Amino acid sequence: MPQFLKNKKTRHDFVTYGLVILAFIVVSFMQANHMIPRMIAGQLVPICAYIVMAISLNLVVGVAGDLSLGHAGFMSVGAYTGIVAAMSLAEAVPNDGIRLVIALLVGAASAALAGFIIGIPVLRLSGDYLAIVTLAFGEIIKEVVTCLIVGVDERGIHALFNLTGKLTVDDLGLTETGFAIIKGAQGAAGTETISSFFAGFLLVMVALVVVLNLVRSRTGRAILAVRDNRIAAESVGISTTKYRMIAFVVSAALAGAAGALFGNSFSQLSATKFDFNMSILILVFVVLGGLGNMRGSIVAAAVLTILPEALRQFSDYRMLVYAIVLIIVMIATNNDTLKNLISRVLPKRTSLEEEVRADA
Amino acid sequence: MTVFLQYLVNGLSMGSVYAIIALGYTMVYGIAKMLNFAHGDVIMIGAYISFCVTSYLGLPAVVSVLAAVVVCTVLGILIERLAYKPLRQAGPLAVLITAIGVSYFLQNAAQLIWGATPKNFTSIVSFQVPAFLKAYNVSAVSLVTVVACLVIMAALMWFTGKTKMGKAMRACSEDKAAAQLMGINVNRTISMTFAIGSALAAIAGVLLCSYSPVLQPTTGSMPGIKAFTAAVFGGIGSIPGAFVGGILLGIIEAMAQAYISTSLANSIVFAVLIVVLLVKPAGLFGKYVPEKV
Amino acid sequence: MPKFEFERGKMVPVPSHSIVPERDVNSVPVLEALHLGIDFGGLKAVDDFNLTIGKTEIAGLIGPNGAGKTTVFNLLTKVYAPTRGTILLNGNDTSGKSVSQVNRMGIARTFQNIRLFNTMTVEENVKVGLHNTKAYSTLSGILRAPSYWRREAEAHEKALELLSIFDMQDLANHQAGSLPYGAQRRLEIVRALATNPSLLLLDEPAAGMNPSETAELMENIVKIRDTFNIAIMLIEHDMSLVMNICEGICVLNFGRVIAKGTAEEIQNNDAVIEAYLGKQKEE
Numbered sequence: 001m002p003q004f005l006k007n008k009k010t011r012h013d014f015v016t017y018g019l020v021i022l023a024f025i026v027v028s029f030m031q032a033n034h035m036i037p038r039m040i041a042g043q044l045v046p047i048c049a050y051i052v053m054a055i056s057l058n059l060v061v062g063v064a065g066d067l068s069l070g071h072a073g074f075m076s077v078g079a080y081t082g083i084v085a086a087m088s089l090a091e092a093v094p095n096d097g098i099r100l101v102i103a104l105l106v107g108a109a110s111a112a113l114a115g116f117i118i119g120i121p122v123l124r125l126s127g128d129y130l131a132i133v134t135l136a137f138g139e140i141i142k143e144v145v146t147c148l149i150v151g152v153d154e155r156g157i158h159a160l161f162n163l164t165g166k167l168t169v170d171d172l173g174l175t176e177t178g179f180a181i182i183k184g185a186q187g188a189a190g191t192e193t194i195s196s197f198f199a200g201f202l203l204v205m206v207a208l209v210v211v212l213n214l215v216r217s218r219t220g221r222a223i224l225a226v227r228d229n230r231i232a233a234e235s236v237g238i239s240t241t242k243y244r245m246i247a248f249v250v251s252a253a254l255a256g257a258a259g260a261l262f263g264n265s266f267s268q269l270s271a272t273k274f275d276f277n278m279s280i281l282i283l284v285f286v287v288l289g290g291l292g293n294m295r296g297s298i299v300a301a302a303v304l305t306i307l308p309e310a311l312r313q314f315s316d317y318r319m320l321v322y323a324i325v326l327i328i329v330m331i332a333t334n335n336d337t338l339k340n341l342i343s344r345v346l347p348k349r350t351s352l353e354e355e356v357r358a359d360a
Numbered sequence: 361m362t363v364f365l366q367y368l369v370n371g372l373s374m375g376s377v378y379a380i381i382a383l384g385y386t387m388v389y390g391i392a393k394m395l396n397f398a399h400g401d402v403i404m405i406g407a408y409i410s411f412c413v414t415s416y417l418g419l420p421a422v423v424s425v426l427a428a429v430v431v432c433t434v435l436g437i438l439i440e441r442l443a444y445k446p447l448r449q450a451g452p453l454a455v456l457i458t459a460i461g462v463s464y465f466l467q468n469a470a471q472l473i474w475g476a477t478p479k480n481f482t483s484i485v486s487f488q489v490p491a492f493l494k495a496y497n498v499s500a501v502s503l504v505t506v507v508a509c510l511v512i513m514a515a516l517m518w519f520t521g522k523t524k525m526g527k528a529m530r531a532c533s534e535d536k537a538a539a540q541l542m543g544i545n546v547n548r549t550i551s552m553t554f555a556i557g558s559a560l561a562a563i564a565g566v567l568l569c570s571y572s573p574v575l576q577p578t579t580g581s582m583p584g585i586k587a588f589t590a591a592v593f594g595g596i597g598s599i600p601g602a603f604v605g606g607i608l609l610g611i612i613e614a615m616a617q618a619y620i621s622t623s624l625a626n627s628i629v630f631a632v633l634i635v636v637l638l639v640k641p642a643g644l645f646g647k648y649v650p651e652k653v
Numbered sequence: 654m655p656k657f658e659f660e661r662g663k664m665v666p667v668p669s670h671s672i673v674p675e676r677d678v679n680s681v682p683v684l685e686a687l688h689l690g691i692d693f694g695g696l697k698a699v700d701d702f703n704l705t706i707g708k709t710e711i712a713g714l715i716g717p718n719g720a721g722k723t724t725v726f727n728l729l730t731k732v733y734a735p736t737r738g739t740i741l742l743n744g745n746d747t748s749g750k751s752v753s754q755v756n757r758m759g760i761a762r763t764f765q766n767i768r769l770f771n772t773m774t775v776e777e778n779v780k781v782g783l784h785n786t787k788a789y790s791t792l793s794g795i796l797r798a799p800s801y802w803r804r805e806a807e808a809h810e811k812a813l814e815l816l817s818i819f820d821m822q823d824l825a826n827h828q829a830g831s832l833p834y835g836a837q838r839r840l841e842i843v844r845a846l847a848t849n850p851s852l853l854l855l856d857e858p859a860a861g862m863n864p865s866e867t868a869e870l871m872e873n874i875v876k877i878r879d880t881f882n883i884a885i886m887l888i889e890h891d892m893s894l895v896m897n898i899c900e901g902i903c904v905l906n907f908g909r910v911i912a913k914g915t916a917e918e919i920q921n922n923d924a925v926i927e928a929y930l931g932k933q934k935e936e
Contacts, residue, residue: 133637139626139630143624143627146623147623162623163620163624165622209795210795213797214795217793219791219794221780221781225770228771231752232768234751236753237785237848238753238784276581280460287453288457319468320465320468323462323464326457327465330447330454330461331443331458334454653723
C-alpha cells in the first residue's frame with residue numbers, strides 16, 4: 001500500500017472517489033443500453049448539479065458550521081453568467097466541451113466574487129441571524145437577476161437593468177445578427193444545451209477533490225477549529241473571519257460552477273427557479289446525508305432527486321409524503337429516546353454526530 | 361403630498377399585518393429559539409378556514425375569524441407537541457428542517473384540500489369609510505388592521521408583564537431549566553406560547569387576505585419570512601420591537617414599491633434588514649449579550 | 654513520586670517599579686501592562702493594573718473569587734478590549750490588535766473552562782496550534798503541492814514531540830472531547846505551546862487535579878519554562894503550587910492590585926492576609 005493510503009481518512013476519501021467513478025460507469029452503461037427511464041435520463045445533468053450543490057453547501061453548513069439559507073443565489077449567479085459566457089462564445093469557440101469548461105469557470109469565478117462581497121457583511125453574524133441574512137441575500141439575487149436583460153451581437157455583450165419593469169429586449173439596440181440571452185422575468189431562453197452527463201460527473205469529482213482535500217489540510221483544520229470553538233481558535237492565532245470566508249467563497253465558487261452546468265442543460269430557465277425552496281432543497285440533502293459527510297450528501301442528492309421523479313404517478317400525495325418522511329426522519333435521528341430505541345433494534349448504527357466526527 | 365400619504369397609509373396597513381405576524385413569531389422564537397418556517401403556513405390555513413366559513417357556510421365574518429383562531433390555535437399546539445417537542449434537546453438544524461417539513465406538509469395538505477387554483481377572498485370588513493379618509497386610500501380593512509394591531513400589542517404587553525402565565529413565558533425564554541426548578545410547568549408554557557402565536561397568525565391571515573385577496577397554498581410563505589425579518593429588525597423576543605419592526609417594514613416596502621421599483625421591493629426590504637443587523641447586531645430593541653469567556 | 658525541588662530566582666526592581674528575576678534584567682520584559690483597566694457598564698472590573706514580567710519568569714496571579722483574574726487574562730489576550738491602558742508584548746504595543754494577532758505576537762493561553770476542539774483528535778488539536786508555524790497556502794492544500802506534504806509531515810513530528818512533554822503521544826488519535834479532565838487540561842497547554850509563544854498564560858491549570866497530578870504539573874510547568882525559555886503566568890487557587898513555583902506573585906482584589914512581590918513577601922503582607930490568606934487561616 002502506498003504511504004499516503006495508510007492514513008485512514010485518505011483511504012476513506014479514495015473509497016468515495018472510487019464509488020463515484022463506479023456509479024458513473026454503471027449509469028453510463030445503463031444509459032447506453034436504454035435501461036434508464038426517459039424521465040430520469042433527463043435528470044442526470046441536474047442530479048450532478050444538485051450533488052455539487054450539496055457538497056459545496058456541506059462545506060459551509062457541515063464543516064464551517066454556518067447555516068446558509070441562500071445557497072441557490074450563488075447557483076443563480078453561476079447559471080446566468082455561465083449561460084451568457086457559453087452563448088456569447090458560440091462562434092469564437094465552436095467546441096461544446098471547451099465552451100462548457102469556460103462557462104463553468106466563468107460561473108465559478110462570478111459566484112466566488114458574489115460570495116466574497118456577500119460574505120463581508122454575512123460573516124459578521126452567526127446562528128439564526130446569519131441564516132436569515134443569507135436567506136435575504138438569496139432573495140435579493142433572485143430579484144436582481146429578474147431585472148436583467150442581456151443580449152449579444154458582433155459589437156459585444158449588451159446588458160440593461162430593468163428597474164422600472166418598462167424595458168424590453170428591444171431596448172438593447174442589438175444589430176440584426178444579435179440575439180437576446182436573458183430576457184428579464186422570462187429568464188434565459190434559447191440556450192444551447194451543451195451540458196453533458198460526462199461533464200457533470202467531472203464536476204462532481206472536482207468538487208469532491210477540492211472539498212475533501214481542503215478539509216484535510218491546514219485550512220480545513222482551521223475551519224473546523226473555528227466551528228468547534230471560535231474563541232479557542234482565535235487564541236491560537238487563527239483569524240476566524242478569514243477561515244469562515246475561505247469556506248464561504250470556495251462553497252460559492254462550486255455552487256456557481258454547478259449553476260453553470262445546470263443553466264446550460266436547459267433551453268429555458270427563469271430566475272425564480274433559484275428561490276428559497278431551492279436553497280432548502282439543497283439544505284435537506286446536506287442534513288439528511290449527514291453534516292460533514294460528503295458521501296452522504298451525494299447519496300441524498302441523487303436519491304431525493306430520483307425518488308420524486310419515480311413517484312410521479314402519486315403526484316398529489318408525493319410532496320405530502322415527502323414532508324411527513326422528512327419530519328419523521330429528523331425526529332427519529334435526533335430524539336434521544338427514539339435513538340436509544342432504534343439502536344436497540346438495529347445494533348451498531350452510527351449516529352449523525354459520530355459521522356460528523358469520523359468524517360469531518 | 362396626497363400621493364405620499366396614500367403610500368404611507370398602504371405601508372401602515374400592510375405593516376400592521378406584518379406586525380401581528382411578527383408579534384406571534386417573536387413570542388414563539390423567544391421561547392423555542394427556532395426559525396419556525398411553518399408559522400407563515402399557519403397564516404394561510406387561518407385564511408382558508410375563514411374563507412370556507414364565509415363562502416361555503418355563509419356565516420358572518422366574526423364567526424369565520426373565531427373559527428380560524430380556534431383551528432389555528434389547535435393546529436399550533438399540535439405542531440409543537442408532535443413535531444417540535446421531541447426535538448427539544450436536538451441541534452438547531454434538526455429543528456429547522458423539521459419546521460420546513462411541517463411547512464411543506466401544511467402547504468401540500470392545503471393544496472389537496474382546496475386545490476392549487478387561487479381563491480378569491482372577500483374582505484371580512486365592509487363599512488363605509490368617511491370620504492376625507494378615503495381620499496388617502498384609507499379602507500375599512502386598513503382601519504381595522506391598524507386598530508387590531510395596536511390592541512393585540514397592548515394586550516400582549518399586559519399579558520407578558522402582569523399575568524402569571526406571561527411571567528412564566530418570560531422565565532422560560534430566559535432559562536428553561538431554572539424555570540422548571542422554580543415550579544413552572546415548562547411544557548404547558550411552551551404550548552401556551554404556540555397557541556397564542558398561532559391565534560395571532562390566524563387573525564393576521566384573515567386580515568392579510570382581506571387586504572390582498574388572492575388565497576393559495578403558498579400565500580403565507582413570503583409574509584411569514586418577511587414578518588420574521590420584521591421581528592429580527594426590531595430585536596427578536598421584544599414585543600415593542602416586533603411591532604415597530606413590522607410597521608417599519610410595511611412602510612419601507614410601500615415606499616420602495618412606489619418610488620424605486622416594484623420588482624425590487626423585497627430586495628430593498630431585505631437590504632434594510634441587513635444594514636440594521638450590521639449596525640445593531642441584536643436589532644433595534646434587542647439587547648446584545650456577548651459570549652462569556 | 655520524586656520530591657519536587659525548584660530554585661526560585663532572585664527578584665530585583667526594574668525601572669517601571671516592578672520586579673523581575675535578576676537573570677532577566679538585561680532583556681526586554683515579555684509583558685508590560687501599564688494602567689490597564691476595563692469597565693463593564695460603569696463598574697470598574699479591573700482598574701490601574703500594572704505588571705512587568707521578565708523574559709523567563711514564572712509569575713502568579715492570585716486573588717479571591719471574582720477579583721478579576723480571568724478578566725486580566727482576557728484583557729492581555731484581547732478577548733476584551735481594554736477601556737484604558739497599554740499592553741506591551743516584548744516591547745511592542747498591542748493596541749488595536751485582535752486575539753489572533755496578539756497570539757502571533759507571542760502570547761498564548763489556556764482557559765478556565767476548557768476550550769478544546771472537541772470533534773477533532775488530540776493530534777489535530779495540536780496541529781491547529783501549529784497553524785502559523787507550519788504554514789502553507791490553501792491552494793497548496795487543495796492541490797496537495799509538495800509544500801503540503803512537507804509541512805504536514807513536519808507538523809505531525811512536531812505535534813508528537815510537543816505531546817511527549819506530558820507523555821501524551823500515545824493518545825494522539827483519541828478524540829479530544831473524550832479525554833479525562835486532567836488530560837484535557839494538559840492538551841490545552843500543549844496546544845498553546847504549539848503556537849510558539851514567548852508568554853504562556855495558564856488559567857487555573859491545576860483545577861480538578863489531585864495532589865499527585867498537581868505536583869507533576871508543577872514539575873512540568875518549570876520544565877516547559879526551562880526547555881522553551883519562555884515566561885509563564887498562571888492563575889491558581891492551589892497556594893502550594895503558587896508559592897512553590899512562582900517567582901513573582903501579583904495579588905488582585907476587587908479589580909485592583911493590592912500586593913506584588915515574592916512568595917515570602919506576599920505571605921507576610923498584611924493587606925493580602927486580610928483580603929485573602931486571612932480567611933484561610935480562620936478555617
